[in-house]
Amino acid sequence: MFDPYKVREDFPILKRKINNHPLIYFDNAATSQKPRQVIEAVKEFYEKHNANVHRAVHTLSMEATELYEEAHEEAAKFIGAKSMEEIVFVRGTTEAINLVAYSWGLHNLKREDEVLATLMEHHSNIVPWEILSKIKGFKVKYVDVNLDGTLNYESLKEFLTPKVKLVCITHVSNVTGVINDVKTIAKLAHENGALVLVDGAQSVPHMPVNVQDLDCDFLAFSGHKMLGPTGIGVLYGKREILEKMEPFHGGGEMIREVSFNHETRRCKISWNELPWKFEAGTPDVCGAVGLTAAIRYLKALGMDNVKTHECDLTEYALKRLKECLKVTVYGPYDASLKCGIIPFNVEGFNSHDVALLLDSYGIMIRSGFHCAQPLHQKLRISSSARASFYIYNTREEVDRFVEALKEIEQTL
Amino acid sequence: MNANPSLGEYIARIEEACGEEKDIIVHFKYEKKDEAIAKMLKKARIEKTVAGIIFDLTYKGYSIRLYNTGKAIFKKMKEKSQVQEVLAELLL
Ligand SMILES: Cc1ncc(COP(=O)(O)O)c(C=O)c1O
Numbered sequence A: 001m002f003d004p005y006k007v008r009e010d011f012p013i014l015k016r017k018i019n020n021h022p023l024i025y026f027d028n029a030a031t032s033q034k035p036r037q038v039i040e041a042v043k044e045f046y047e048k049h050n051a052n053v054h055r056a057v058h059t060l061s062m063e064a065t066e067l068y069e070e071a072h073e074e075a076a077k078f079i080g081a082k083s084m085e086e087i088v089f090v091r092g093t094t095e096a097i098n099l100v101a102y103s104w105g106l107h108n109l110k111r112e113d114e115v116l117a118t119l120m121e122h123h124s125n126i127v128p129w130e131i132l133s134k135i136k137g138f139k140v141k142y143v144d145v146n147l148d149g150t151l152n153y154e155s156l157k158e159f160l161t162p163k164v165k166l167v168c169i170t171h172v173s174n175v176t177g178v179i180n181d182v183k184t185i186a187k188l189a190h191e192n193g194a195l196v197l198v199d200g201a202q203s204v205p206h207m208p209v210n211v212q213d214l215d216c217d218f219l220a221f222s223g224h225k226m227l228g229p230t231g232i233g234v235l236y237g238k239r240e241i242l243e244k245m246e247p248f249h250g251g252g253e254m255i256r257e258v259s260f261n262h263e264t265r266r267c268k269i270s271w272n273e274l275p276w277k278f279e280a281g282t283p284d285v286c287g288a289v290g291l292t293a294a295i296r297y298l299k300a301l302g303m304d305n306v307k308t309h310e311c312d313l314t315e316y317a318l319k320r321l322k323e324c325l326k327v328t329v330y331g332p333y334d335a336s337l338k339c340g341i342i343p344f345n346v347e348g349f350n351s352h353d354v355a356l357l358l359d360s361y362g363i364m365i366r367s368g369f370h371c372a373q374p375l376h377q378k379l380r381i382s383s384s385a386r387a388s389f390y391i392y393n394t395r396e397e398v399d400r401f402v403e404a405l406k407e408i409e410q411t412l
Numbered sequence B: 001m002n003a004n005p006s007l008g009e010y011i012a013r014i015e016e017a018c019g020e021e022k023d024i025i026v027h028f029k030y031e032k033k034d035e036a037i038a039k040m041l042k043k044a045r046i047e048k049t050v051a052g053i054i055f056d057l058t059y060k061g062y063s064i065r066l067y068n069t070g071k072a073i074f075k076k077m078k079e080k081s082q083v084q085e086v087l088a089e090l091l092l
Helices: A004-008 A036-049 A059-078 A093-108 A127-136 A153-159 A183-190 A239-244 A285-301 A303-321 A353-361 A373-378 A395-411 B030-043 B081-089
Strands: A087-090 A114-118 A139-143 A163-168 A197-198 A218-222 A235-239 A255-261 A266-271 A327-329 A341-346 A366-369 A383-387 B011-016 B025-028 B045-050 B053-060 B062-067 B071-073
Touching: A036 A059, A036 A285, A059 A087, A059 A285, A087 A093, A093 A197, A093 A218, A114 A127, A114 A153, A127 A139, A127 B030, A139 A153, A153 A183, A163 A395, A235 A239, A235 B081, A255 A383, A266 B030, A285 A303, A303 A327, A303 A341, A341 A353, A341 A373, A341 A395, A353 A383, A353 A395, A353 B030, A353 B062, A353 B071, B011 B081, B025 B030, B025 B081, B030 B053, B030 B062, B030 B081, B053 B081
Parallel strands: A114 A139, A114 A163, A163 A197, A197 A218
Antiparallel strands: A087 A235, A218 A235, A255 A266, A327 A341, A341 A383, A366 A383, B011 B025, B025 B071, B045 B053, B053 B062, B062 B071
């Protein structure tokens, strides 16, 4: 197991004071903080290796290309992909899902088809499908969620008819932290002839994820939620599926050849090989370098240890929150069912009040719908405050959070 | 950013918060927060004060919760422009 106090030493931002209190950063589901190792990797790239990638002739370009390709390799190994050809770099989870919608969905979904999502999806796994359904005429259906925030597997089985061509499921809810049994869902979906797109934004940073074990067809995740820079994320796709897909964006890098035919006066284009076919234009090379450093940092800690640490904090926080008489926690109390995310409300305050009050104690949490309005509607809550943990959070911070909440409870 | 240049003296950001409540959150500039708070406390009606940290205010039928850290929540507002109008009356 790692020592979170040692880990903290790598995160310069955690030395800050906010409103005269030491910073407690409990907004990790929104984005994570960055360790020195990532910040230095980014700095070193710009100081020593910066150049555009691919078709490299000069030394710097070759170095940058090697670093960029190495990042694909590193990401592939991290999630157990068969090869780096299955790793497409995008801006983040949102772009990854949109890529699947437009490169796969646009060409494969027909009017009579259905896409199955769930009521616990982040808006980024709902909106692209709703937009595309307007163009293509297919239906988007939503699997129900139980009142404790867990997925209703009976509802899933009911909705999983032969009309369903794609199941879009979040691995971990960004509101309740509930972990979905994606492996079983993928098995059910495949038996039914549907592909499975897993939103891994909240799972890949916090627990071991192996795409071959899950047998998902696509997995989307964001670098910034796993210690990496903003602007870099990953779409994993099974090679045989990516190969058949059309490109997403058109431009440089994603083509092998653009030849002009003088007779037809048109350009004939052939696509580049995987994964470059999906990476048009100059990519976020520096972001990729930062992502490599982030992945190496997490690997050194061990993803099993990351999960254990967060599970311990969650269990401890859930236990201590019971002392706050006006606090209602949503989602399951069994920490083994979830990752380190705790949604709650304080009686007499709305969620933004709670976030602003905690801010005055130097505690950063998020408030609102967390881009998951349908789940809030289902749980019948107008909005929620959300504390979310990561590798550098400690029980001592949870204690201060609970003590602050107790004081807040007494202010009204 | 703020459309009104003189309001911009006081306000760092105005954010539309999500949630059914349709609240709008105003972050005052750090160096101007005490002045802004004093002005708002003078012009608006103080309904309740909690430990000198929170002030529940009403002004022309609007409910505002003001924090001594330099933030304010305008409750149940429709648009940012509405908040800007109220702030202009309170601060300028
Ligand atoms: C479950 C989930 N999916 C998707 C996203 C979107 O990620 P990004 O904004 O990095 O594209 C988030 C971000 O909060 C998320 O939590």
